[in-house]
Amino acid sequence: MKYDIMLFSLPNKNMDYPGLALPTLTAHLREKKYRTFQEDSNVIIRDKMMTEGFLNDLTHTILPNIYYQNLNDTKISKRIKQIIDFYIKIEQIHGFDEIEKIKKDMQSRKYAELLSEEKSFEIVSILFKISRSFHNIIDIIPNYSSLFEDFSIYNPIEEYLKKILDNIKKSNPFAVGFTVLNIQRKFTINFAERLSNDFSGYIFVGGPDPTKFGKQYIESYPFLDVAFIKESEENLLQIMEIIKNDGDDFSNIPAIVYKNNNTIKENKIKPINFENLLTPDFDGISLDKYLxxxxxxxxxxxxxxxxxxxxxxxxxxxxxxxxxxxxxxxxxxxxxxxxxxxxxxxxxxxxxxxxxxxxxxxxxxxxxxxxxxxxxxxxxxxxxxxxxxxxxxxxxxxxxxxxxxxxxxxxxxxxxxxxxxxxxxxxxxxxxxxxxxxxxxxxxxxxxxxxxxxxxxxxxxxxxxxxxxxxxxxxxxxxLLKDSQLYEESLKDYRNLFKKIWFPSGIFAIRAEYFDLNDxxxxxxxxxxxxxxxxxxxxxxxxxxxxxxxxxxxxxxxxxxxxxxxxxxxxx
The missing domain is CATH 3.80.30.20 (tm_1862 like domain)
Structure with a gap:
């Protein structure tokens, strides 16, 4: 199907329930007749990972090899070893087949059956712990994609991403947008760069992380076109109208950061009419994949x-x-x-x-x-x-x-x-x-x-x-977070608050390190x-x-x- 805009939420996030950003934006886009695709890629990837076959491959092949390749890196090897031990214990006590079965039962909403029995309740709790462990695995696995090829193992993350890239290419929308929390930044940036190699439309980012670092996003990643700051229900519609009519003048669009003739432009922020917000539209989100x-x-x-x-x-x-x-x-x-x-x-x-x-x-x-x-x-x-x-x-x-x-x-x-x-x-x-x-x-x-x-x-x-x-x-x-009132006070004089302080220096850094006055x-x-x-x-x-x-x-x-x-x- 031909879409005007395709919206994605990428890993890493939880898989218990969906986010609100995409359904809210989608409601407004569809109300204005824009053909809109939305997908929570995070929950789809996690669902594909939480299967008997993939958990077995992770436990006995992929993670052990990553572990041995990182023996000189104590931090990584220790974390990988902890995950392997956790998975082995689950396999021995419950079996990965039972994990996949209970996951499917939760997705089928068999709550009364599952949560009233001690063993299945315990496995339900384990599902969420496995999902938490996926945060680390999803961050690490893209660096070791050759392992899947070497051992002829199915890679659900890579196969899904290839499918999405193919869908975007076939649809050829005006724009592709990503909602980004800080924990999603790494995966989103990597995928957006990959997308840009074979996509001529606009690439947007929005959400809490671009709100904090909009200028840094556009300065640091030349494949990104626009960062939306704070609310974007209204300015997204405005920018889509310009793009649809083959325009490229975004100078009057509020609350965005964008490139104009190799110059970074930051447009003034203004409030939205919150009362005009529509009921969120979850159509297209794979609600049956959440736990x-x-x-x-x-x-x-x-x-x-x-x-x-x-x-x-x-x-x-x-x-x-x-x-x-x-x-x-x-x-x-x-x-x-x-x-x-x-x-x-x-x-x-x-x-x-x-x-x-x-x-x-x-x-x-x-x-x-x-x-x-x-x-x-x-x-x-x-x-x-x-x-x-x-x-x-x-x-x-x-x-x-x-x-x-x-x-x-x-x-x-x-x-x-x-x-x-x-x-x-x-x-x-x-x-x-x-x-x-x-x-x-x-x-x-x-x-x-x-x-x-x-x-x-x-x-x-x-x-x-x-x-x-x-x-x-x-x-x-x-x-101690950058831009908080306490942070601003610390910039002036931290000595009555901390023994010593190191202010964040990286372009995406918001946390200051410190020594306490008290023991x-x-x-x-x-x-x-x-x-x-x-x-x-x-x-x-x-x-x-x-x-x-x-x-x-x-x-x-x-x-x-x-x-x-x-x-x-x-x-x-």
């Missing part, structure tokens, strides 16, 4: 608070936007009916209290049978009554941003929350039946061991009282002891937990419990 049938949805963009000194995530968008609550409920209704699912993930940075309340009222009035996960701040407005409304409207899981339980640290972060209010909200939320999880990290500047102890005690007490589900982010050390060794020891004790407690109480690889599994397990289908693990 769950959860769909993403968005009620707002940006962060309504936007004051945390460590954060840069809210800068992905021009400003904070909200949709009308009735339009959010309408999106839920359309997507639920069209794609036969009741499970959703609100991807908002944080769902603001008043907006969330109004959405929940709309859902209950429409009597929508949905279950969803969302992120939220510990706003003091949350009461038990409001949380009961959220639960009634289908809220299954709330992931709260706490970061620390020390008043001193929270104040230094400019977080704007209170640990005592947070504890009260957690208690109310758990009592109405919502699963609570906490985002945390450690070692913020001037955090002492006493401050960290307050956070550890807070987590420990609430887990043991069944109010929160254990979530591992506290093991993550604070990262990190003691804090690390405290944290290691807590994590060991908590892991032991979870095992003793037979409590399962999820992480970034499989957060949507919480929604499904909670739903099964609602339906009186027993889960072989405790959920709190």
């Amino acid at each position: 769950t049938n959860v769909l993403p949805i968005q009620a707002s963009r940006g962060c309504f608070y936007g004051k945390c000194k460590f954060c840069i995530h809210w800068k992905t968008y021009f400003k904070y936007y909200q949709k009308k609550p009735e339009n959010v409920a309408k999106d839920l209704e359309i997507l639920s009916n069209k794609y036969n699912t009741k499970f959703f993930h609100f991807t908002d940075d944080a769902l603001e209290f008043e907006l969330g309340n109004k959405i929940c009222q709309e859902i209950t009035e429409k009597k929508l049978d949905v279950r969803w996960l969302t992120y939220a701040r510990f706003e003091s407005k949350f009461s038990k009554d409001s949380l009961e409304l959220w639960k009634k409207a289908g809220v299954s899981v709330i992931e709260w941003g706490l970061e620390s339980a020390s008043d001193k640290v929270l104040n230094r972060m400019q977080k704007g929350i209170n640990p005592r209010i947070a504890e009260r909200i957690i208690k109310d939320s758990s009592e109405v039946g919502i699963t609570n999880k906490l985002f945390l990290f450690h070692d913020y500047p001037d955090e002492t061991s006493s401050d960290l102890s307050k956070t550890i005690d807070f987590i420990d007490d609430n887990i043991r009282h069944g109010r929160i589900r254990f979530f591992m982010p506290i093991r993550n050390k604070f990262e 990190y060794t003691k804090k690390k020891e405290m944290l290691d002891i807590f994590l060991r004790n908590m892991t032991r407690y979870m095992e003793e109480k037979n409590i399962y937990t999820t992480d970034d690889e499989n957060i949507t599994l919480d929604i499904i397990c909670n739903y099964l419990s609602e339906q009186k289908i027993p889960i072989p693990f405790n959920q709190n």
